[in-house]
Amino acid sequence: MSEKNRDGKRTARQRLAMEREKQKSAEKRRRALIVGASVVCVLGLAAVIGVIAANAGKDDGGDTAGPVVAPSGAQGEDSLVIPAGRAGAGPTLTIWEDFRCPACKNFEQRYRSTIHELTEGGQLKVEYRLATIIDGGMGGSGSRRAANAAACAQDAGKFTPYHDVLYDSQPPETDDVFGRNDKLIELAGKVDGLDTPAFRRCVEDGTHDSWVEKSNETFRNSDHTGTPTVLLDGRNIYRDGSLTPARLKQMVQDANKG
Known part of the structure; x- marks a missing residue:
């Protein structure tokens, strides 16, 4: 085999190896994005659950927070x-x-x-x-x-x-x-x-x-x-x-x- 042909095959293998490395890097980035998105969804769900929990038990009359004003003559x-x-x-x-x-x-x-x-x-x-x-x-x-x-x-x-x-x-x-x-x-x-x-x-x-x-x-x-x-x-x-x-x-x- 001529030296030129050997150089051509080495160059092709190198290009293939570089392409595979690019694909691996791209796959890692994709997985990182998926994991990151999943974390955001979990945090978002936690926030929604927190809002629901904060409002649990409130009736249709709304929040009763405020100073406790006893009626006139109340005792005990x-x-x-x-x-x-x-x-x-x-x-x-x-x-x-x-x-x-x-x-x-x-x-x-x-x-x-x-x-x-x-x-x-x-x-x-x-x-x-x-x-x-x-x-x-x-x-x-x-x-x-x-x-x-x-x-x-x-x-x-x-x-x-x-x-x-x-x-x-x-x-x-x-x-x-x-x-x-x-x-x-x-x-x-x-x-x-x-x-x-x-x-x-x-x-x-x-x-x-x-x-x-x-x-x-x-x-x-x-x-x-x-x-x-x-x-x-x-x-x-x-x-x-x-x-x-x-x-x-x-x-x-x-x-x-x-």
């Missing part, structure tokens, strides 16, 4: 209790309620007249504590909006009658009509002297929303399992289902004798 730790009855009256009945809760409505309808009789007679003090568990379970904002409106009624000294109107007007559990401020203001018209500009502003501004959330947080952190939870001087008297209006009256009378 963190001012989360709305009292009814004379201060210093006999035993204390604590009622945890949710204005969207059908079982709470049943309790109110059955025991309301007895509770009013005992509080008006100076034999019983009632502590109302508000929760929003139906909002959490069914969605919506009716529990919170109604609780805020009830706190606004407390500011006006009209909590008890407005509380009773809300339960008398309670919609089906799945209907979030109490999430509408105009409906809550309309119901205030059933309570003498409540539908005022101050009450309307309080409802529309959600003045006590953060207070309601604080109250519900306290309920969630307790050992109570549902609403209504009814305690007489700290003892659960409603959980076993044996309570009756007559028995409640007798228990209160016995406590006053003791």
Whole structure:
């Protein structure tokens, strides 16, 4: 073989080797781009998940972040209790309620007249504590909006009658009509002297929303399992289902004798 032919074959092999090196380099770059893109996708997905997690648990009423403004006359730790009855009256009945809760409505309808009789007679003090568990379970904002409106009624000294109107007007559990401020203001018209500009502003501004959330947080952190939870001087008297209006009256009378 001539020297010229040998040089030609070496040159061809060199060109082939160089081409293969170029292909290897290109493949490495392609793989690096794929890996980089994959990392970006994972980071993007993580960002989306983070946004979803940050918004989880928010109801249709929006963020309730803000200063905790307790209603006028609220008592107890963190001012989360709305009292009814004379201060210093006999035993204390604590009622945890949710204005969207059908079982709470049943309790109110059955025991309301007895509770009013005992509080008006100076034999019983009632502590109302508000929760929003139906909002959490069914969605919506009716529990919170109604609780805020009830706190606004407390500011006006009209909590008890407005509380009773809300339960008398309670919609089906799945209907979030109490999430509408105009409906809550309309119901205030059933309570003498409540539908005022101050009450309307309080409802529309959600003045006590953060207070309601604080109250519900306290309920969630307790050992109570549902609403209504009814305690007489700290003892659960409603959980076993044996309570009756007559028995409640007798228990209160016995406590006053003791």
